[in-house]
Amino acid sequence: MTLASKNSISFTKQTPQLQALLDYLHPIEDLEALSALASWDQQTYMPAEAGVARMHQVTILQSLIHERLTARTLGELLSAAEQSRTEFSDADRALLRQTRRAYDHATKLPQNLVEEMARLRSESVDAWLKARANNDFALFAPYLQRTVTLKREVADRIGYTEFPYDALLDDFEPGLTTRKVEAMFDPVRSVSTTLLQRIQQSGQVIDTASLHGHFPKDRQEALSEQLLRVIGYDFSHGQLASSQHPFTTSFGAPFDVRVTNRYEEEYLPMGIMAGLHEGGHGLYAQGISANLARTSLANGTSLGIHESQSRLWENAIGRSPAFWQANYALLQQAFPDHFKEIEQANFVRALNAVKPSLIRVMADEVTYNLHILIRFELEKGLVNGELAVESLPGLWNAKYQQYLGITPPTETEGVLQDVHWTSQFGYFPTYTLGNLYSAQILHTLQQTFPNFQAQLAGGDTGFILNWLRENIHQYGAIYQPEELIQRVCGEAPNPQYFVDYLTQKFEHIYNLPPTSNTTK
Amino acid sequence: MTLASKNSISFTKQTPQLQALLDYLHPIEDLEALSALASWDQQTYMPAEAGVARMHQVTILQSLIHERLTARTLGELLSAAEQSRTEFSDADRALLRQTRRAYDHATKLPQNLVEEMARLRSESVDAWLKARANNDFALFAPYLQRTVTLKREVADRIGYTEFPYDALLDDFEPGLTTRKVEAMFDPVRSVSTTLLQRIQQSGQVIDTASLHGHFPKDRQEALSEQLLRVIGYDFSHGQLASSQHPFTTSFGAPFDVRVTNRYEEEYLPMGIMAGLHEGGHGLYAQGISANLARTSLANGTSLGIHESQSRLWENAIGRSPAFWQANYALLQQAFPDHFKEIEQANFVRALNAVKPSLIRVMADEVTYNLHILIRFELEKGLVNGELAVESLPGLWNAKYQQYLGITPPTETEGVLQDVHWTSQFGYFPTYTLGNLYSAQILHTLQQTFPNFQAQLAGGDTGFILNWLRENIHQYGAIYQPEELIQRVCGEAPNPQYFVDYLTQKFEHIYNLPPTSNTTK
Structure with a gap:
């Protein structure tokens, strides 16, 4: 390296x-x-x-x-x-x-195209909201069709080598192409469906009762702030607010980087995990070198790399037994009545329960990428002209049945689920890319710190943050994503690390019997 | 009218x-x-x-x-x-x-003058903070001298008829001149010093123990929000936040008008009265006609008129027995332990206690304008070239002794008290003008609504707000301050209404024996 x-x-x-x-x-x-x-x-x-x-x-x-x-x-x-x-x-x-x-x-991009996209985006959001309220995709379809047409025009004007979709992917993840996504995603599809099948065949259902109860918003917010401090988020350059959808933003990174969170009073993981997720994004932006301030380099280098940071803190760290060994007391102090009878191990196990669901943002680590795969396959087809907008609801449901074994009962819970298609195509794959990068970075971290889990269990996260700062954060957008992974991990982006991470983690959690095609 | x-x-x-x-x-x-x-x-x-x-x-x-x-x-x-x-x-x-x-x-104003003023303002604030920390006016004096010189240059370039100070007054209060301020302020000086003397000679000291205690910030904030709702502040076009100094601002009046407040946990009136004060400013901005949005008319017409609105709600209404007759229950609900033994009348009486103090922003209604008079007399002399900067500390103390009977023990509590002179000359008089306008508007309101106090005591403030909206707020900056008062009150600005208001109010509160020169 x-x-x-x-x-x-x-x-x-x-x-x-x-x-x-x-x-x-x-x-x-x-x-x-x-x-x-x-x-x-x-x-x-x-x-x-x-x-x-x-x-x-x-x-x-x-x-x-x-x-x-x-x-x-x-x-x-x-x-x-x-x-x-x-x-x-x-x-x-x-x-x-x-x-x-x-x-x-x-x-x-000519001015009139830019303005038409802005107008369409606004109309499209309205149509999407109306379609959701009426559970009627047909109300949204004409706007989606128009958006796809304009995205094609954007792709044609910006230029691409093989597929129009490539131009859109490249906009979010410089250097990314359809072919690269497909090559990266094939093993993800395989490991996710296989693991899901093995877990379901094991007949085990993890009890998640410990995650439900009554958790007042103000205490959750105080807890979220404590956890942000634990992972090293700097409140002298940041702030925690509430919003309908959690997000991270900056007004002059690295000096002013803010995160928001959302709390469900009856279900604790929403606030805890989203807080760590946004905290991961926030640490990235706070770690950018001040030398890059007030330039376009004072940003994460891509959505995928940004998501690798949020996922690392949310999943690899925030859902690990080691992290909660060090921080379970904070939960107990925040909600003493609720947690007095709940064992730490059971709580962590519940945090990692795998269960196919309809809603992407609530999905576990095993099924999450299947939600992304479905969206990738559909939007790729739309933009490249292989799929008609009208065919979407049927295809969506068929793919949910195929990958997750469930069928959305309504279009609102199905094809109308995400706001992205009101204006963004090529965005979804970066979520899964983030998971893949995250696993590869975690692997390098564990190679670098052989006592990684023990240090984490001892309450130390500073060694992780320092390493991320030194190797990733400070550079902002200086290095492109693939180049950055190569520099940091000494190897090009490789999905095998995620395949191994996921397999080992969930074989262990569900105590699954080894199979011949398990990668160890 | x-x-x-x-x-x-x-x-x-x-x-x-x-x-x-x-x-x-x-x-x-x-x-x-x-x-x-x-x-x-x-x-x-x-x-x-x-x-x-x-x-x-x-x-x-x-x-x-x-x-x-x-x-x-x-x-x-x-x-x-x-x-x-x-x-x-x-x-x-x-x-x-x-x-x-x-x-x-x-x-x-040439660009280099504008830039020099901005630079000086920033340096001057730093010097002022340092001078306060060291209780040493001499550290601030050179910056103040330079500011006065630049303000003279501004006045010369903008132009004036009689005194350079006129140009600066006009900037905050269109049409205002030194002569007009003097004519308006003479009766204020007289009534304030006379009343203060009569109150002090009466030997009465109002017990203000009911204002002190322990009042947690979050409960004060909730109370402040309730009181803002009581007076009609619209949270769908506004927000209440906390800041070191309370203020009101708008980002596109009348649609987005925000107020801030500050809470002292050991002294209740700060949060209550500042909340009503800023609420008064906020009601003005929220009441501006939407037809004027996105123009310079979507502002209050002057600082003085703006202050008339904040003072009306803070003092004429917010310190009245009638208002608290309707709203005392909110206090009792917020702080049940504290208020269970305190009679409403005693609380209101304490809110109106008169006591000369060194700090303008904490002053009662009788002494407040004396603080302003001192600043007006000094800054007028500075700008018009009649006073030297070096003479300020001595003159400040002499005037405090003369008007209020007290001498600041430090320069920090004296001549270094306000941030205004780091950049603003001609601003102070608008505070007193606001009090004068407020009394004149109150008089018109009471003429219009003969049952004013009874309606207020019954919990109704809507009739006041509607009348203010109809007669003042909606017009934004369409009418200049004097023209507006003439239209609203049917008479030019007249300080006698304030003289009468103050005299009657405090003769009643202190049960003062009538004197030959009392105006009734």
Whole structure:
């Protein structure tokens, strides 16, 4: 494993052209930060009836950002900077790469297409909400059809080598293609369906009663804050708020990185696990080198790598016996009555119960990626022109039956489940990629720290965070995802680590008999 | 009393020139709203170490706003709109007036002066904090001297008829001059010092023990929210947060108007009265006609009128026996142990106790304006070149002795008390103007509703809010302060109403023997 030297995280600023480019780019990032602030506020504290005023504010920001990002001046500054040296620091090179990419994308898409997408997105969300309320996919279908058509146009304008879907994947995960996803996902499909089958055949059903009860929101929030502190989230550069959907955002990483959470008063894991998940995202953004502040490099390098961080803290750490050995007392202090009779081992076992369900965001580690696979297969077909929008509900249900053995009783719980298809295609695969990266990173961590589980059980998470900071976080978006995994793990992204992780973990939890095709 | 017809609150948009001007102005107001959001967040939820990132974000917003406000395009659009008709609606006329004023101010001040003021303001706040920490005015004096010099330059560039200080007063309270302040303040000085003397000579000291105790912050916050609902503050267009100094702000009035409060756990009035005070500001902004949204008219017309609204709810209503007759139960429910033995009348009496103190923001209604008078007399002298900065500490103490009979033991509690002189001159008088306007408006209200106190005691505040909305709030900044008072009260601003209000109220509370010079 090779680690970059620290000085590669600085911009050299050795040419006036690079400095001029940075000076031009900083205000764009400041406006992006304000846009993120406006969105965060909208989802946390904004009064219910202030939506129209906020819409105007976000629109002007987006228009100012777009104006600056497509200005001829930027093209000139960028060309001059690109030609100003023959050798660049890693940060310089990444800045030029990211800026070139953003400039080319922005200038390749005509203004009227951008505006039509924004309008359609808004109409599409309304139609989706209405379709869900009426359990009627047909109300959403025309908007989905139009979105797919526009996404095709975007792909055509941006360009791709093999499939239109590739252009959309690349937008969320630089370098990703349909072929690569398929190659990565095949073993995931196989291990998930096999494990699910073995668990079901074992006849075991884990008792999850310990997760249900009455857990007042304010105590859950205090607990969530404690757990964030445990994993090293820095409240002097962060804040925890509540929102309908948990998320992480930053207004100038690494200085101001905020997480939100949501609490279900009758079901504890929602708040605990989502808190650790968002905490994982937050640690990534808080760990970015301050040298990269106010540039597009002060972000995670891709959605997949970001998700690897959230999943590592949520699943590999947050659902492990070792973590709860160190932190179970916090649960007991928060809810003494509930936890006084519940054994730690039973609680952790319940956290890892496997049960096929209809809802992706509530899925366990074994079935989660099957939800993603279904969405990937469908959206790939839609964008590449192999599937008709009208065929979606039937295909959705058939795939749920095939992979998970259950059929959604309504379209609202089925094909209308996620908001993504109102505007985002190529996003879903990054969730599974995150799980795969996470397992590969965990493997490297365990190789690096042979006493990983013992240290974790002893209450230490700092060694993990320091290592992640040193090897991943500080670089922000300097290295592209595949390059980063290669640098960190000494090997290209490889799904086998996830296959092994999942198999070993759930063979152990369910005490499954070995099979000939178990990978050890 | 004449009330404008409702349709005068609309922009006619009857000329394309007016429409073009509005189209140009809307984004400026959107950017102002974002700037207010950034500032609100900074004072409520922003993590401690995010200040530098936020500074960059606010700087780019201010620079975009300044750019648009000084652009030749605006000058041309404005001239074209001014000449596009001979008759305008009240809203049109006000929009042209406010825009002309903002454009002229912005273009009269050269960019380097604006930047130097911003820089000095920041340095000056640092110096003031340091001077306070060291109880040493001399550390602040050079910055204050420089600020006074720059304010003189601003006054010279903007222009004035008689005194440089007039230009600064006019900036906060359009139309206000030194002469007008003096004429308004003379009777205030007289009634305040006289009443204070009579109260002190009466030998009575009101027992304020009922205000002290232990009042947990979360219960105070819940109570503050209840009281805001009582006076009609609309949470679907608002929010209550905590901050070090209570304030009200809006990001697109009337749709998103937020208030903050601060709670002292050992002293109840801070949270209760500041909550009603900010609520009064909030009601004003929430009551502005939606027709004026996204223009500079969607603000209170002046600081003085704004303060009249906060003072009306805080003092005239919030410290009245009638209000607490209706709402004392809320206090008792919030703090049952504390209030079970305390009689309502004693509590209200304690809320109105008069006692000279050193700190303006904690002052009672009788002494409050004496604090303002001292600051007015000093800053007027500074700006008009009649006083030297070095003489301030001595003069401050002498005036405190003269008006309030006490001398600050430290400069921190004396001349270094307020942050205003780090950048704002001409602001202080608007506090007292607010009290004067408030009494005049209260008089009109009581004339209009002969059963005012009985209705209030019965738990009704809606009739007050409706009348304020109808007569004041909805107009936003359409009418200038004096014009507004004339329209609402049928008479120009007249300090006698405040003299009468104060005299009657405190003669009653302290049961003072009548004197020959008591005005009834």
